[in-house]
Each structure stands twice: as structure tokens, then as C-alpha cells.
Amino acid sequence: MEYRPLGHTGLSVSAIALGCEGFTGKTPEAVRKDFDCAQDLGINFFDCYSSDPQLRSAFGEALRGRRERFIVQGHLCSVWENGQYLRTRDPVRTERAFRDLLARLGTDYIDVGMIHYIDAEEDFRAVFDGEIIQYARQLKERGQIRFLGLSSHNPHVASLAVETGLIDVLLFAVNPCYDMQPAGENVEDLWADESYMKDLHNMDPGRESLYELCARQGVGIDVMKTYGGGDLLSGNLHLR
Template sequence: MEYKRLGKTDLKVSIIGLGCEGFMNKSDDEVKVLVDKAHQEGINFIDFFSSNPQGRSAFGNAIINHRQDWIIQGHLCTTWKNGQYERTRKMDEVKSGFQDLLERLHTDYIDVGMIHYIDAQKDFDEVFGGEVIAFAKELKEKGIIRTIGISSHNPLIALQAAQTGLIDVIMFSINPCYDMLPPSENVDDLWDDKNYQKPLFQIDPARQELYQYCEKENISLTVMKAFGGGDLLDEKLSPFGVKMTPLQCLHYCLTRPGVASVMAGSHSVKELNEAIDYCYASYEQKDFAEVLSRVPKHSFIGNCVYCGHCAPCVKGISVADVNKFANLCNAQQEIPETVREHYAALEHHASDCIACGKCLSNCPFEVNIIQKMKDAVWLFGY
């Protein structure tokens, strides 16, 4: 298992995390089997958005003897009413819902206090201009939460949250389909078939800006909806009309700038194993480029998606990393010091390019890599 630092904290999280969906409507023993298997494989990170008391208690009982081994991303602003989950901004419900989470998980702290589900501008203004953010800051000051995050499906809102300087973590919906759609305050737009009927081209600029800003500012993205609710795993359901594997979906997410971990909502040991297999898979098994290059109605042509298909470079240049760092600078219209240092740390630089053209024939997206290397030399000086 590989681990990444979470934002500006000292927490190191597994790149494969757990979603909590798989714990619902299961016995304590069934949940413990899932949790123990994940722990055994090195998973130490879980997102717990659900206010379902049964699911919370089952997970709490499963980790009661090793709470310290888990980094918990627990959500503020969720409550349980009339047998179902609800999002809330009412402070009495926010506080009681969070207290219930602590009690059912048998803990006195939550590692990442996530302000739940902010997609609309009005909601963002209410949360960050009122009592919710004040409560989150109070919890952090008391050590009851270690750091603050939010969950969102809207890149414009997520970017605004990142720019407040108050948060270290953003839970965001990422996969190749969603990355092509423009921002929306309505989460249902992400899986509405009509939004995929017209051709879409390349990654939406708002999403690209969010990912690059988070990478630059050391704000970690944790991923939900990596499989598009399972639609991407079925060619009949996928908006792309082609089937991807779980490994390809995970690799797509984990190669986006700023991403620290993907929360896989495993409902069984079999599904959990499919996610864990990522850690042992070959490059060929994880490679998503060939699949996306066959997408009939949508195109990434000309856009580097950091897939690494251009490798191996005869001069040893990591083309994907060079392009990633150059794109970060272009998005910010400056060269951030951290990006300059990352580029300098590369073993080989864009100036080593001899324009042999081998990478051009390897790239399934027809990126003009030789020109990209020239642009990087102009940008970084070597």
C-alpha cells in the first residue's frame, strides 16, 4: 500500500480508502470482516458521511480496539430523521449529529471534520459566513477535529472553499466522465444521460483549475464516485459507451493533480479486493489511455491526461510530470516555488528532449509532446 500526506497535516493516508456505503444494512460481524480485511491490506483511511446509526455503530464496534490505526474523515451537517439521512445546516442538528458520530465510533476525536455537501453558492455563503464554519473552527481549536475539509460536486464551489485558506481536504467527485462536464449546482447533472448526448471535448477548465490549485497549495483531494456509481464499469450504462475496469478508474483518479486517496465504496470482500488489487497491478492493467482513446462521442485529443503512455522516453524524461508541472504554472500564470522545486527534482528535464518523436507515436491522444517540451524549457529555463 502506498501512502500520501494529507494536505498540510502530518497524516499519511492510504491511496485506497474506504467509503462507508458498504456498511449499511449489514450486521456488525459482516462489517468487521470488511474492516479487518481493509486493515490487513494497509488501508487506514475512511470517509464516513452517513448518519445511519446502524452503520456508524457497526464501524465503531469494528475498530474499538484499534481506533488509532484509522484516519477518519467524518462529516458535519448530517443527521438521521424518520429513518433516513438528511443534510442539515441547523446548528442543533449539526451538533447533535456530530456528537452521535463520536459516540457511535467510540472516539473523542475525528481526524478530518468534513463540512458536508456544499454545491450551491447560496449554501457556500451561508456555511462560510455563519455558524457552521465557526463550529468547525471551534472543534479544531479544541482538538476534537484535527483539520477541516468539505465535500462538493461543484468545482467552482470547491475552489472557493480552497481559497479561504481554512481547509486542508476536499472530497470531490472525479472520474473521466464527470471531468468533461461544466460546473453545476445540481449534483444530478453528473449522471443525467442528456448531458452526455452531445460531444464533449477535454477536461472542463474549472475542474482542471481546481485540481491544479489544490496541488499547488497542498490541499488534498479525496475522491468519491470514482466508478460513476458503477456506470463506468458497464458499457451499456457508461456515457462513454465503453467499459472501464476498476483498476483503470482508480488509476485515472490517482493521476489527477492534488489527489491523495480514492474512497472505494466496497459492499463485499470481492469488491474490496478489486480495489486493493490496484496496489499489485501492472502498468498495463491500470492503463486507461487506450480505453479513453476509443470513446466514440467524447474526446481528450490534444490534451495530456498524465497517463504515462508516452513512456519510455529514450532520454528518461518523465513527460507526464513535466506536462503536469507546466500546466500548474500555466493555470496560475506564474511559477510557484513548490512547483519549481518539484521540477528541479526530476532526474531528467524538458531540455533533455532530442525530438526523436517516439513519444508521439505512443500517445493515444495526439498530444504534441515535442512542442510541450519546448514550452516547458521556455517556462522553467531548462
């Protein structure tokens, strides 16, 4: 397995990481077997955006006895209400969901505390001018998260976050198709058919600028949607 430094954090993470969506519906025994396989292959990085309590508990069972072998990235502002996942900016609900995450994972800290899913500039302002960023910084000061992250699909908003100097890690959608698309606040535009009907040439300048900014600031980038949610592996995909 190849390992890479995660920005200026000092963490060394496997080039391949575990997401959590593929674990949905699996038994705790199956989840543990998947973690066994990941460990055998040298995978040491794990992202948990899901707020599903059963899934979180299964992850906790899988991590039992080997928490120190995995670098865990957990999300703030991802909550479970009325049997479904929701994104929130309410500080009370955010704190309650984070306490639940720690309890179900069986740990007292998260390596990377990821502020969940900011694509709109208005949402960015609400988070970074309000109580959520204050709470996240308090968690970092207390050692309950070691490093602060943010997830986004919008290079403009991601750049605003990096420029604050508060972000250690950026979780961002990167692949050859999305990299040609301009910044936008509607994530579904990234995979909409009409977005690929026009000629696309080279990387969008805003995305290129974001990656260069992260390199200068020492902000680590870990990647989601590497294969476009499976679209880039589909034989039905036709690009002009």
C-alpha cells in the same frame, strides 16, 4: 499498499480508502470482518458520511481496539431524523449529530471533519458566513477534529472554499467523465444521459483550475465517485 500525503495535513493515507455506503444493511460482525480485511490489505483511511445510527455503531464496534490504525473522516451537517439521512445547516442539529458520531464510533476526535455536501453558491455563503463554519473551527481548536474538510461536486464552489484558506482537505467527485463536465449546482447533471450527448473534449477548465489551486494551497483531495457510482464499470455505458 501505496500511501500518499494528504495535502499539508501530515497524514499519510492509503491510495484506496473505505467509503461507507457499501456497508449499509450489514451486521456488525460482517462490518468488522470487512475492516479486518481492509487492515490486512494496508487500508488505513475511512470516510463516514452516513448518519444512520446502526451503521455508525457497527463502525464503532469495528474500530474498537484499533482506532489509531485508521484515519477517520467524519461529516458535519449529516443528521438522522425520522428514520432517514438529511443534510442540515442548523447548528443545533449539527452539533447533536456530531456528538452522536463521536459516541457511536467510540472516539473523542475525528481526523478530518468534513463539512457535508456543498454544491450551491448560496449554500456555501450560508455555511461560510454563518454558524456552521464557526462551529467547525471551534471543533478544530478543541482538537475534536484535527483537520477541516469540505465535500462538493461543483468545482466553482469547491474553489471558493479552498480560497478561504480554512479548508485542509477536499472530498470531490473525480473521474474521466465528470472531469469533462462544466460546473453546476445540480449533482444529478453529472450522470444524466443528456450531459453526454454532445461532444466532450478534454478536462473542463474549471475543474483543472480547482486541482491546480489545491496543489498550490496544499489542500489534499480525496476522491469520491471514482467509477461514477458504478457507471464506468457498466457494459451498458456508451460515450460518443
